[in-house]
Amino acid sequence: MNFIRKIVKPRNEEDAQLYNELKKLLNFSPRSINKYKKAFTHRSVQMLDSKGIPINYERLEFLGDSILGSVIAAYLYKKVPTGSEGYLTQMRSKIVSREHLNELGKDLDLIRFVKSNIDQANVGDNIHGNIFEALVGAIYLDKNYNTCQKFIYENVIVPYVDIEKLEGKITSYKGLIIEWCQKQKKKYTFDTYEDSGNEAIKHFSVKVSIDGEQIAKGRATSKKKAEEQAAKRVYFAFQEEISLG
Amino acid sequence: MNFIRKIVKPRNEEDAQLYNELKKLLNFSPRSINKYKKAFTHRSVQMLDSKGIPINYERLEFLGDSILGSVIAAYLYKKVPTGSEGYLTQMRSKIVSREHLNELGKDLDLIRFVKSNIDQANVGDNIHGNIFEALVGAIYLDKNYNTCQKFIYENVIVPYVDIEKLEGKITSYKGLIIEWCQKQKKKYTFDTYEDSGNEAIKHFSVKVSIDGEQIAKGRATSKKKAEEQAAKRVYFAFQEEISLG
The missing domain is CATH 3.30.160.20 (Double Stranded RNA Binding Domain)
Incomplete structure (x- = not known):
């Protein structure tokens, strides 16, 4: 018996390209490329899986949003030992605000991966944040909570989160x-x-x-x-x- | 060098008793008893630590609430593959409702651990749910996310969560x-x-x-x-x- 979990190699050219780009973006080798493809599929594509369940990022968005919330909560808890419950709640809201997540998704240029039947100009700005959350959900399912935490540290906390700035102490x-x-x-x-x-x-x-x-x-x-x-x-x-x- | 993390043995009789009761409740040996003592301290006690930070469960409650939310989200995601984002959100709200968490805290009889300067009759019903959340936060800090997940499975999901019942399909x-x-x-x-x-x-x-x-x-x-x-x-x-x- 072989207990080493197999990395499923991508089957076609398009998957192979996504696999390589994801590897660069995520800093690890994705196992199941389909989870990421789902995270980048807009519901307008109207695909169903073999069980008749729609393939799109909306459920993964729900999952990723939760995980993001708890990683940020744990970060703030440790980072600001003097912050009250109310303060921590407020800081987290700022970090996971729609506006902030949209910025994140844009900076990672996640839209380049998205499949949609609606013109990019018409999907609205929130798609950037939504697919960022869905990506976190896909990472959780593909790997585990700790990998999500690492991804969120590298891509949210280190480059963007800044207690002094969130508090308005440093403006520039x-x-x-x-x-x-x-x-x-x-x-x-x-x-x-x-x-x-x-x-x-x-x-x-x-x-x-x-x-x-x-x-x-x-x-x-x-x-x-x-x-x-x-x-x-x-x-x-x-x-x-x-x-x- | 010794890489095995030491379990800090409780220093006095009262801590020793708490340690033993926690061990039974949690199904593992707590490492840092002080984290749990904090989770069971109401702000009316008005204690400060050596840095002047208040010792009470409010910050841990914020942390535990987040972790509980993400564990339940991941459970629902896997358990109900056909549920839409809206359905999953609604089910999670039912599970982590104040009423439900108060029930949980009461069933575990967490109030027996609580230190408060307010009479138990006057603290209100929400204290039961609040200390349940704070306990999850303490487990996270004392151990890790996976231990929280296991605790939540054993104490929330297995005995209480029931999709059929939450959906109203089974009433009794x-x-x-x-x-x-x-x-x-x-x-x-x-x-x-x-x-x-x-x-x-x-x-x-x-x-x-x-x-x-x-x-x-x-x-x-x-x-x-x-x-x-x-x-x-x-x-x-x-x-x-x-x-x-």
């Missing part, structure tokens, strides 16, 4: 970095350029250097977001020095 | 069992008796026998609930035969 990381550099007489550059590659949604990349040394990179769907992402990484790299002066 | 398991026995000319007894032991809340136990053989037991805070619990277990024991006739 770029502003903060520039101010600090000026005070410390350090030279800084934000080198921002379009970097969409083959993706359906326009992306921007930015490299931040301080005194000629590259400190951090960022990439997002707007210049401002990419810059904030990179500036936040700079902030964490120099956090101690910045808070001292 | 006791009625169903009696009807089936009469049809099949089987003798049945529901032997119900008070069985509170040392617990603060009155409990009832019931043994159900069919044709002289004991099939199932139930135990809850009312006769009716104990009987339904036992009858449901009988139903699952005879499910195939019952559905045939």
